[in-house]
Each structure stands twice: as structure tokens, then as C-alpha cells.
Amino acid sequence: MVCPLPSISLCMLPSLNFEQRHSFRSSLKPTSETLQRELFHKFNSPFELQQVHTLVIKTGTPLSALPLSRVASICALTPSFPYARRIFQLVDQPEISLWNSCLRDFAESDSPFDAILLFHQLRSHNVCPDSFTCSFVLKACLQLLDLFHGRIIHAFVEKLGLQFNLVLQNVILHLYSSCGQISDAILLFNKMPQRDTVTWNTMITQLGKRGDADSAYEMFLQMPERNVRSWTAMVSGFVQCGKPKEAVDLFTKMEEVGLKPNEVTVVAVLAACADLGALNVGRRIHKYSDESGFQRNIKISNTLIDMYIKCGCLEAARDVLGGMKERTVISWSTMIQGLAIHGKADEALELFSEMTQTGIKPNAVTFIGLLNACSHMGLINEGYAFFASMTRDYGIIPGIEHYGCMVDLLSRAGLLQQAHEFIKQMPIMPNAAIWGALLGGCKVHKNIEMAELAMRHLHELDSLNDGYYVVLANIYSEAKQWDNAARLRKLMRNRGLKKTLGLSSVSIKEVAHEFVAGDDTHPQFQEILKMWNQLQVHMRLKGYIPNTSVVLLDIDEKEKEKVLSRHSEKLALVFGLIRTPPGETIRIFKNLRICEDCHASFKLISEIVDREIVVRDRNRFHCFKDGCCSCRDYW
């Protein structure tokens, strides 16, 4: 027999200490409050539902005291479902709202498919869904990119007469567009009776993700009202579409309009600066970000690290990493990759062990950075060791990129036969990048036979890429096989391929000055030429001999030297020397790889003019100082 004491709330007894309270409590009949609290902890399996229910009845506790949403999530996908329903029907709360909160939790959980299962459960037990039900299930479909169920729910929305619910229409639009059904999305967009900013922003975001910057921008201009998210979506879209300049320009316009960029905008525009190598804009945004109180945002810090690295400022990148209170695997991987392209393999490897010591597990991208570091410095054994370790110690299956790094590592080091064997033993089909890496090694190590073999594969895999033909033509002309070189040029012509023009830019007071190879139409060309001739006198005294073998054309030596002296990176450097004060570091950005003659020249010039010259080429950084390059001539 239960002790017939009146129900007293424990909080009415503040003077009792913990032990007293505890002994008192055990002699009391549970109140609704204590019951509710305890139920929350006890509720673990559906078996206990009946026991709890019995307790509730025995103590006369109102049913609403039960943690109903917890009951719902525990019973949702079990045979106790009907039992839970019977309880819900006794509570003064719409049944569907309980299932909805459960659906929301499932949709946001690690297994969103549970939301879809629950939806089927609800349907088969004739529970009537409402608009919230649909929105949560659609959210689950979106997480899973489950177009099949998405279409079912869409049909259901129409059946329930919810086709005028703007929120639902927006989710459906989002679902179609992110499942790659852009034409369905556009169809829906066009027939929507009303649209809001979310509708437009969704379209802009998804078009940007698909690489269609033009359509996205058209929408951006067309939309009646733009908020910060609209601008952010467009800035981000430009970055994703490989238009970082447009991204920075739009960002500037956004500031002019008086809108305050938020954390997401900052990430997007910093990524644009990284792509552009726009250090000054990047620095300004870093300052803005700090002033806005974004210091603790990990994604911003990670993007800042990447931005500084890609702008050639390793020190600044280190400072950002050093100042981070919390780091993710991305923070470390970004820095490791950064050190790799700056030729600091030892530091990259050190950072890796520091990372694992702090308990952070590397991911597939971390290993790309590590292998890259080995590759840029010729660390063959270390590279093999990392390649083996990634699977053995971390269960990461190497992807095509990892194989690419290994082929690059071996080829660069001149182990061409070994590289070829490695390719033949790959468990996945080698792609153009793999053969391209081998071809690159053949150029450095002047192996015509292997180069031709690689080219046969490249011919099949990526016949429209001019770069490979140029490399092979280069190999031929260096070996003075003019017939073969000419044959290749003819092949390129027949295929409608043109050699990508060399483009270099040098930034002076925030303005990027661009130079094209061979361009003598620049207004300051005469000045540049004069300066180059002066430099050459000093260079020749230091033993400089123009390396005319890099010139593809079969022309006389004097002509070759002329072509050589007008390489875009040389024009940019000389212009930079003229227009900047002595001692200032010169930063050059080139779209292709730096040529061997320019590399040799820059080393000498850095010594002659006593300046640091930082060149970011298509692959990595070269930092010239006191007659040496940070790549130690291994590239």
C-alpha cells in the first residue's frame, strides 16, 4: 500500500540538505514534477513505456507531464507506435505536432532516412500530415538528395492543397535544384504565384553551384529586393564559377550600397582573394572581419590561412593558425598544403606530427598535402611511407589524387620507369592527370620515349588540352627534333588548339598590371626594354647565358633571345622593379608554369637588385632571394 501522504513539491522544502532531501524524497509518492524529471532519464526503451504509463495512472499524474516528444521519437519506428498514438490521443495537443517535432529531429540527425520511414508509418496508420510534416520530410529528402521521395511528397503537397504555401514551394525548389533537376526547378520557379527573397536566393545559389554564373547574375539583377544573403550568394557564386575578380567587384559594390557583409560573405570574398592573389584586399577584409568580431569563426580563420598562403605570405598564415583557439583538421591540412607549395616539406611533416599529437585525425585531403610536400622536395621514401600509412593507420583508401601525387613524386625525381610501373599497378583507371604527371617528369628528365608513351594515353583521355602537346613539343625541340616538333604543332592546329598565352601580373599599389608574352605594345615598353638591357649586362657578368632551348620555334638564336626576353613574367618583373621603391618585395602571378630561363634569370636578378621576388605559378611558389630560389631548383 502506498503511503497516503499529500503530494508536496520538493522545492517547498528549501531548508533540507541533500541527504535529508533524498531520504525524504524516497518516502514520498512521486509528484508530476519529479516524475517528469525522472521519466526523462529513465526513458530508454519502448518496453518501459507501458511501465511508465502504469505509474502515471497509479499516481494520478496528468498525461501531459510525460515527455511526449521523447515518447514519440522512441516509438516512431517501433511496434509501440500504436500504443504511443493511443496515449497522444488522450492529450490536449494535436497528435501531428508531436510526430512533427520528431520528424524535425530525424531530418536533422545523422540518419535523415528515419524521417522518411516515419512519414510512411504515419501514412499507413492514417495520421493526417500537415504543412509542417511535409516541410520536415522534404528537409530529409534534401539531406539525402532523395529525389524519388521528394517527388512523392511534392505530389502529396499538391493533394493536400498546399501548393500556395510559399515555404513549402521554396523547399521543393531547393530540392529539385540541388538534385540536379535544374529545368524542373526553373519550371517550378516560373509558375510560382508568388516568390520571396528566399526563392530568388535559392535559385542564385544553385545556379552558382552548377557553374552558371551568367544565369545566376541575371537572377540577381532581376530580383525585386536583395538582402545580405542575396549578395553573399552571388559573391560566392562568382567564386565557385571561377570568377574571383567579379566576386571581389561585387563585394565592393555591396559595401558601397551600405550592406554589412556577414561571416559567410567574408569567407566567400577571402576565397576570391586567394584565387586572385589579391593580398591587399585580403588584408583589408581580414581587418574588417576582426573589427566585426568574427575572430572566433573557424571557417574564416581557415580561409584566411589559405588566402595568405596563396598570396605568398607564409608568415601571416602562420600567425592566423597560431592565434586560433580551436583548430579543425581543415586548419591543419590547409597549412600543410600551404607549406608544401612553398617547398617547406620539413615544416609540413613537422606540422603533421604536431597535429596527430593533439589528437586530430588526418583525412584524405591532409594526405594530399603531405604527398605534395614530399613531391615538391623529392622525398621518395617519406612519400611511400605516407602512402602506406594512410590506409594502414587511418583506413583511408587512396583516391585518384593520391595516386597522382605518387606518380608526380616519382616522375619528378626521375624514376620514370618506377612511375610507369606504379601506374600499371593502380587499382583504378588512370586519368589524364596521372599521365600528365608522368609527361611532366619526362620533360625535366628529357625522356622522349616515355613522353611519347604518356602522350598516347593523353591523346585518348584529354585530346583537347593544349598543355600536353606543348610539353611534348618542348621535349622535341630541346632535343632539336624539329620535324617532330613541327608535326605536333600541325596536329594542334588541325585540332583547333592554340597554345595558352603566358600571362603574368604584378601588383603595384593594389593595382594588378598584366603582361602577355611577347607584348611590345605596352605604353612603357621602351622603358622596360631599357631596364632589361641594363640588367642583362649584370646578369651576363654573373654568367647568365640565355637558355634558348626553351623556345619552341626553329628560328635563329638572336630571334630566340628576343622571344625569351619578352616572356610575360620577365616583363612583369622589370615593370615592377621600375615602379616600386628599392627593397620592396615584388609579387608576380603567372597563369602557366615559370619557364626555366626566367627561373635562372630571377635568381640572378634577386641578387643584383637585392630584392625578394615571389612568383606564384600554376603549381607552386618560387621565392627568389640572394640568388637562390625557395624551390632549391627542384620543380
Place this chain on the structure above:
DNA sequence: GTAGGGTTAG
């Protein structure tokens, strides 16, 4: 209840 962001071989 609906829209967004960070590292990735050559």
C-alpha cells in the same frame, strides 16, 4: 518550417 561558408594531385 524554407536560402549560404573553409583544405584537394598535374
